[in-house]
Amino acid sequence: MDEALLRRLTPEVLGVLVRRGADFAAAEDAVQEALIEAVRGWPADPPRDPKGWLVTVAWRKFLDATRADTARRRREESVDEEPPPGPAPAVDDTLRLYFLCAHPSLTTSSAVALTLRAVGGLTTRQIARAYLVPEATMAQRISRAKRTVSRVRFDRPGDVATVLRVLYLVFNEGYSGDVDLAAEAIRLTRQLAGTVDHPEVSGLLALMLLHHARRAARTAPDGSLVILADQDRTRWDTTMIAEGVRILQAALARDRLGEYQAQAAVAALHADAPTAAETDWVQIVEWYDELARLTDSPVVRLNRAVAVGEADGPRAGLAALAELDSGLPRHAAVAAHLHERDGARETAIRLYTEAASLASNVAERDHLTRQAARLNATRPTRRRSGVPETDGGVRGDSGADGGRAHQ
Template identity: 70%
Template sequence: MLDEQELRALVPAVIGVLVRRGADFASAEDAVQDALVSALASWPDDPPRDPRGWLTTVAWRSFLDAVRSASARRRREDSVSREPEPGPVAARDDSLDLYLLCAHPDLSPSSAVALTLRAVGGLTTRQIAEAYMVPEATMAQRISRAKKTVAGLRLGGASDLSTVLRVLYLVFNEGYGGDVDLEAEAIRLARMLATLTDEPEVAGLLALMLLHHARRASRTGAGGQLIPLHGQDRSRWDTALIAEGVDILQTALARDRLGEYQAQAAIAALHADAPSAAETDWVQIVEWYDELVALTDSPVARLNRAVAVGQADGAPAGFAALDGLDPSLPRHTAVRAHLTEMAGDLDGAADLYVAAATAASSAAERDHLVREAARVRSLSSGC
């Protein structure tokens, strides 16, 4: 039977073959999409013996047909038509270079995400549009502009692996939309990337994704309400994914080349390892946040560190860690509300939860903070 994910996993390598044979990136990507459509129609019960070779041959013919049908490209037709009909596909794999091209620094984050999902992930424009809840025409324009931006660039250009990792993490954090599970798709692409390079940060990102994905079933309630980490039913966590994530992380950490995704994964692993919220090793988590802040100097990491410090050393220490951070930082007021509740000022905490709700970036977060305010007010009135 046809495995669509296995089929889409061949896309970046086949695009690379066409580009090396003389096709420009945009035309190669279009041709491979045409070949995918043909494969989905003809492979279901009888896939070819050499799927990659089949896709390459069909995509190359599609590319040549497109060139021959465009009179404005007649000179280009003359050059490519002299190339021999492709035989066996060479063993070389340009997939890593394609990841880098799709995350080129000249692309906006949204364009890099869209181009990665189409050219590396093999998703259709419709699937990507539905996943991001935008009209298909809008997504088609975004992808077209992205292709024009990287037109003429060679594989293996100016991008670097850290940019690719940021793009994949953006995909992961979108969650689910349409008929595409973007968390699962990001994990699939990160797994592919991990087979192409032994960089510890690639493994760190994959581990981080697996550890977060393991908690997916417990992150929302029956009505879609947000459930914070301390309130999640840990019996619903996927222990196999957690074990895999921890194993991948430990292998990466043994390389002694720490990066931000490894540090984030270590924090996630400590949360996953705790039998209950009360048994969380907050002291170690603070130590890992110290590493993360040293690596990134990220205000978001500092904000999360303040929460961990509060849990490890008490509310006054948490407030001290919060000092100096910009109050307009997203979730700053929510963190202050949490620490204020820990300090025993329930009325003040309720007011802060309400203020945080008004500044929330999503309806789910706003509703959660409103519920927190109501919970704390009920505690205050019961005192």
């Protein structure tokens, strides 16, 4: 059984049913039943037209469910009878599904879960494991989301920015459970890029690729976090970096700058540096200035303070940091980094300890705890700090969303 084919066809088949008049929830249920039939029957008798087969079976499942539900009899009268067998239409409704799943009436968590189910083709169990919640909890979340979008009249263009935000959040979930959500987000963003011509779609894809290229170097053999400055750059995926840079350059050439392109530009500058010491921090500060202009985000300004500290010295970084709210995520970690570079050992120890207590994941907490212990055990030095450097915005590398750690 070709699982990748089924996952690719799922949103296309669902889109056909929705376009024919089925509400989203009923259509999604019918498609899932058709997929079950495919898993059972295709290994012994594969169809010549997989999509057409799925559309036909799913439509029959939908009609059966509609006819069996007396509360929907009136609606049944408005449903077209079953189309004659034949090749499925070549229309791709995937983009419509993206917009439905990222509808502003949904909560963020529901939008992400529904996107993974309807567009990504993942099972409820897989999504639940990825988010470390009980399957029943995730099933309820998805059911509520399906009911919500079933009431949506899709009679105007959707918001690409909302779709991109959902995909960005999927990517940030990383590698928990038995589903690699970072890889899944890249797959879905590639799919979106093939459906809609928008420079920010390309910018997000480039950003994901540039971050994902460093995955192998982000953790030590014992599972501990390896900050960007200390990563073994020979373990970075240079092919993926080259693709990300190429996609970014094409997007920037269109002169419609957006936040994902700007974040990707920061990540590209890190990827371009042969060593941490050769990082072009001046250009990175300039890109953070662009990001601050585009987003007016205090978290972007926090990341900019780190870059200023690297480009112009720790006291300049501390001056930039002093303008920001100390309650921002990672504020204490950035302050610890800058104070350590400025030689204020005791202050840095206190701030690393505080930052560890506020860390939102175990890996980052343990990392910051080790930095405090290191300073406690040694005399002041000018060595590299232990706070993750900023590199364009995905978790912990310091992003416009203030998330935690994708080093």
